[in-house]
Amino acid sequence: MNQRTHPTDDNIMISMLKELGDIVSNILESESGRLLAAACRADTLSSAVAWLVDRRKYRFATLVVQALPSGDLLDYWFYKPDAGPWVKLSVRLSGQARTVPSISEHVHAVDWHERQAEDLFGMTFTGHPKLGDFVLHEEWREGVNPMRPEFDAVKPMVEKEVDPRWHPEKILRTPGAFLMPIGPVYSDCAESAQFFLETVGEDVVRMIPRFFFKYRGVEKLAEHRSILDVLLMVERFSGTSAVAHATAFCRAVETIGLVAVPPRGEALRLIGAELERIRHHFSLLSDICHSTGMVVPSADIDVMEEESLRLSAQWSGHRYLYGLVSPGGVARDFSTSELALLSNGITGLAHAARRLYERLQFTSSFLDRFEGVGVVPMLNARRLGLVGPIARASSFKTDLRIHAPYGFYRHCPLAVEALESEGDGYARIRVLFAEVFASADIIKRALANLPDGPVMLPEQAVPAGEALGYVEAPKGAAFHYVRIGENGGVERLQLTTPSFTNWHGFHLAAENFAFQDFPIMMASFGLSIAESDR
Amino acid sequence: MFGWFLRGAASRIRTTTYPHQSDSSPGTTPGRPVATAFADGQEAQRAADMCPVRAIRAVDSTAEVDLSRCVHCLSCVRGTAAMKWKNDYNWAVSGCGGTTTTGRAFRKSLSIRLIDTGSCDAVIQEVKQLAKPYYNMHKLGFFITPTPRQADVLMVTGPVTSHMRLALKKTYDAMPDPKWVIAVGNCAISGCVFAPSFMSGGAVSNIIPVDVQVPGCPPPPLAILHGLLVLTGREQEIDEARATTGVEEKK
Numbered sequence: 121m122n123q124r125t126h127p128t129d130d131n132i133m134i135s136m137l138k139e140l141g142d143i144v145s146n147i148l149e150s151e152s153g154r155l156l157a158a159a160c161r162a163d164t165l166s167s168a169v170a171w172l173v174d175r176r177k178y179r180f181a182t183l184v185v186q187a188l189p190s191g192d193l194l195d196y197w198f199y200k201p202d203a204g205p206w207v208k209l210s211v212r213l214s215g216q217a218r219t220v221p222s223i224s225e226h227v228h229a230v231d232w233h234e235r236q237a238e239d240l241f242g243m244t245f246t247g248h249p250k251l252g253d254f255v256l257h258e259e260w261r262e263g264v265n266p267m268r269p270e271f272d273a274v275k276p277m278v279e280k281e282v283d284p285r286w287h288p289e290k291i292l293r294t295p296g297a298f299l300m301p302i303g304p305v306y307s308d309c310a311e312s313a314q315f316f317l318e319t320v321g322e323d324v325v326r327m328i329p330r331f332f333f334k335y336r337g338v339e340k341l342a343e344h345r346s347i348l349d350v351l352l353m354v355e356r357f358s359g360t361s362a363v364a365h366a367t368a369f370c371r372a373v374e375t376i377g378l379v380a381v382p383p384r385g386e387a388l389r390l391i392g393a394e395l396e397r398i399r400h401h402f403s404l405l406s407d408i409c410h411s412t413g414m415v416v417p418s419a420d421i422d423v424m425e426e427e428s429l430r431l432s433a434q435w436s437g438h439r440y441l442y443g444l445v446s447p448g449g450v451a452r453d454f455s456t457s458e459l460a461l462l463s464n465g466i467t468g469l470a471h472a473a474r475r476l477y478e479r480l481q482f483t484s485s486f487l488d489r490f491e492g493v494g495v496v497p498m499l500n501a502r503r504l505g506l507v508g509p510i511a512r513a514s515s516f517k518t519d520l521r522i523h524a525p526y527g528f529y530r531h532c533p534l535a536v537e538a539l540e541s542e543g544d545g546y547a548r549i550r551v552l553f554a555e556v557f558a559s560a561d562i563i564k565r566a567l568a569n570l571p572d573g574p575v576m577l578p579e580q581a582v583p584a585g586e587a588l589g590y591v592e593a594p595k596g597a598a599f600h601y602v603r604i605g606e607n608g609g610v611e612r613l614q615l616t617t618p619s620f621t622n623w624h625g626f627h628l629a630a631e632n633f634a635f636q637d638f639p640i641m642m643a644s645f646g647l648s649i650a651e652s653d654r
Numbered sequence: 655m656f657g658w659f660l661r662g663a664a665s666r667i668r669t670t671t672y673p674h675q676s677d678s679s680p681g682t683t684p685g686r687p688v689a690t691a692f693a694d695g696q697e698a699q700r701a702a703d704m705c706p707v708r709a710i711r712a713v714d715s716t717a718e719v720d721l722s723r724c725v726h727c728l729s730c731v732r733g734t735a736a737m738k739w740k741n742d743y744n745w746a747v748s749g750c751g752g753t754t755t756t757g758r759a760f761r762k763s764l765s766i767r768l769i770d771t772g773s774c775d776a777v778i779q780e781v782k783q784l785a786k787p788y789y790n791m792h793k794l795g796f797f798i799t800p801t802p803r804q805a806d807v808l809m810v811t812g813p814v815t816s817h818m819r820l821a822l823k824k825t826y827d828a829m830p831d832p833k834w835v836i837a838v839g840n841c842a843i844s845g846c847v848f849a850p851s852f853m854s855g856g857a858v859s860n861i862i863p864v865d866v867q868v869p870g871c872p873p874p875p876l877a878i879l880h881g882l883l884v885l886t887g888r889e890q891e892i893d894e895a896r897a898t899t900g901v902e903e904k905k
Contacts, residue, residue, distance in 0.1 A: 257817050266852060277816055277852045304821050307800030309768045309782050311775065312818055333817045334772040337853045348706055352725060352847050359776025359872060403779060406786075416662040422786035423668060429783075430681025438684045439874060440776045443728040452732055479657065650775045 132204055143168050157208045162220050169223050182599045182616035183233035185241045187269050201523035222248035229505030232624050240267040255332045258282050266340050273340045292318040304333045311649040327630040334653035342613040350610045358651035359440050363396045364593035366445035372589030372602035373447045377582045383571035385449030390528040390566050392444050394559040399428040400594035401552045404646035411643035412489045420476050431465040449576030463567050470560035477553045490545030494629035494641040504625040508596020508618045509551045514543035520592040532566050545644040593618050619652035669790045683874040684726050685741040689718045701735040722843045725871040746868045746881035747891050755887040762795035767805035769825050773812030777839040777872035789875045796882055802828040808835045813845040813854040826862045834865040836881050843867050
């Protein structure tokens with residue numbers, strides 16, 4: 121959704137017509153030239169996707185399923201870093217048909233999206249290796265799909281009696297092999313999720329995660345609610361990246377309304393997002409130091425984390441920056457003294473972080489636990505479409521602030537993408553530190569070039585329409601699909617969060633490493649379950 | 655490693671002076687809206703209409719606040735009929751249908767087990783802050799324990815999703831008597847923006863008895879600390895918070 125830089129991509133529409141003419145139909149380019157929509161039949165979906173991903177180097181963004189009165193509609197959204205319009209491939213099913221061929225064998229990033237659609241919409245993806253028991257657990261009655269329009273979002277669910285003999289299926293069948301279940305309630309103040317570690321003693325051979333213990337059904341609850349009501353939920357379903365998700369949602373709404381946020385509003389959104397990133401990364405780094413029992417450095421980072429929380433509260437009124445972003449801009453303007461306070465605070469935090477980083481780099485007992493541990497090779501990161509700091513630690517370029525700049529990032533670009541090549545725990549730590557410094561730098565530059573003017577557009581009705589809003593959240597790329605109905609309410613919301621994308625690749629890091637490294641791996645991945653479970 | 659020792663020894667003490675003295679450092683709390691008297695009933699109604707979660711109610715010319723519904727969206731202070739805002743944090747209330755305070759034996763030694771039943775990450779981060787240098791609840795004798803078998807207090811966050819209901823019951827049953835429950839955050843108290851729904855039954859008190867409620871979205875660490883101190887009978891709850899949390903009505 122940026123200016124087209126590669127002239128060869130300008131004619132994706134023409135080449136699609138030429139090469140895929142007999143597969144896809146209704147190729148339409150949006151007025152802004154940012155989106156190319158095409159329709160295809162279920163049986164030719166795989167060849168169209170293969171062409172897009174293999175030949176045109178497009179990446180999968182999200183799969184949006186919608187149950188419309190005329191039949192189910194599946195939209196596969198793709199984007200290409202640094203170039204070209206985004207592509208939406210639609211498959212329309214007629215009547216009661218719910219069967220689509222699975223494309224996850226070719227594009228692995230779609231795997232969990234298909235499993236999710238199977239549970240929530242009752243779709244069947246032929247050829248998918250593992251469907252069932254994903255979002256909805258064994259308490260849920262079979263054949264009831266909560267995202268179908270006839271399902272009542274407010275009526276409490278009647279739970280099914282759980283078979284007490286239920287146990288996870290063991291895959292490892294060698295003598296002495298055992299399965300170690302962790303969670304959903306486990307030691308420390310941790311979020312609820314379950315992990316089955318299969319082992320023969322020392323190394324984790326298989327790691328099977330089980331999520332959605334915290335499934336609150338935000339996407340279902342959002343249906344037929346007003347935009348402001350949904351914004352409250354979008355901000356609060358994952359409190360540690362509230363600004364990022366609120367911005368993604370608001371950007372989708374603004375795209376539908378065809379409105380442009382005033383430059384000062386965009387700049388303040390950037391500042392809020394980067395302040396959130398700094399605080400978020402401090403919290404991850406603190407967990408990382410805790411996981412190795414490094415008391416002094418973790419206390420140091422804890423202090424920085426609390427100071428960034430206090431700075432956020434002093435600046436915006438809320439420790440987690442709730443209520444900052446609103447459709448059309450930001451909710452309030454800031455005075456010169458408030459901005460100076462932020463600027464000084466950021467300088468202090470960046471300085472403290474730099475000193476700590478220098479010390480940590482020379483602490484061998486710390487580095488020994490991370491170097492060469494939990495390695496995610498670049499090819500695997502690409503294969504599973506990982507995002508955020510985890511992907512960047514495996515030198516997989518994914519930063520949307522650089523590769524599809526939005527908002528104020530177009531005027532105030534990020535200097536350089538934090539990339540490391542090893543893909544191990546230490547590389548991830550280096551990426552986190554580098555991003556803290558980059559965020560501090562970009563806040564400084566945004567403050568220096570802060571435009572004047574209003575921060576928010578006057579309130580206006582949003583017309584019916586659909587759009588995909590995206591941001592680079594602290595954990596990686598987040599895509600919010602929003603469809604607004606005729607009455608101005610939200611008809612469909614789909615949250616594709618970086619944690620959901622990256623948990624899919626967590627087994628890469630956890631498998632084939634020692635048992636006692638598991639907590640360290642969890643910390644160095646630093647993923648949120650609230651964000652993935654929604 | 656010796657360098658770290660020196661670094662630790664050279665760091666100054668930052669721990670809050672609370673509860674010995676009140677802590678007024680800027681940014682420790684988001685504060686809360688308080689009952690505000692307006693010129694007339696119409697203006698009070700305007701203030702009430704600003705609230706997206708109907709936590710504000712106009713009674714004659716006063717706008718009253720139900721803190722257990724407030725989501726800290728701050729829209730009521732940004733409107734034309736602005737509510738008054740108070741930057742305190744001691745708003746935890748006890749006796750929400752459960753038993754009373756813990757009594758002498760647990761005053762200075764309390765083991766806490768946290769269970770997350772669908773909260774946003776932020777409220778867990780705030781609980782974690784309690785064990786970190788700025789709040790350091792260990793000095794008051796409060797500790798996080800890994801297992802419910804050793805826990806005296808169960809801290810519950812989140813709107814109790816359907817998938818966590820069984821885990822919550824099992825965790826509660828695994829705790830030895832006497833035991834107490836603190837509901838942390840408005841999700842746990844009322845379900846907030848996520849309830850009522852097909853996945854959430856709303857309040858924790860619908861499943862297990864709750865002794866202390868700490869409202870907030872998320873409640874700041876000092877408010878959670880106040881909740882623990884109220885439970886152990888070391889701090890008083892403020893009557894005003896009691897009135898605004900609507901505990902009496904629920905009884």
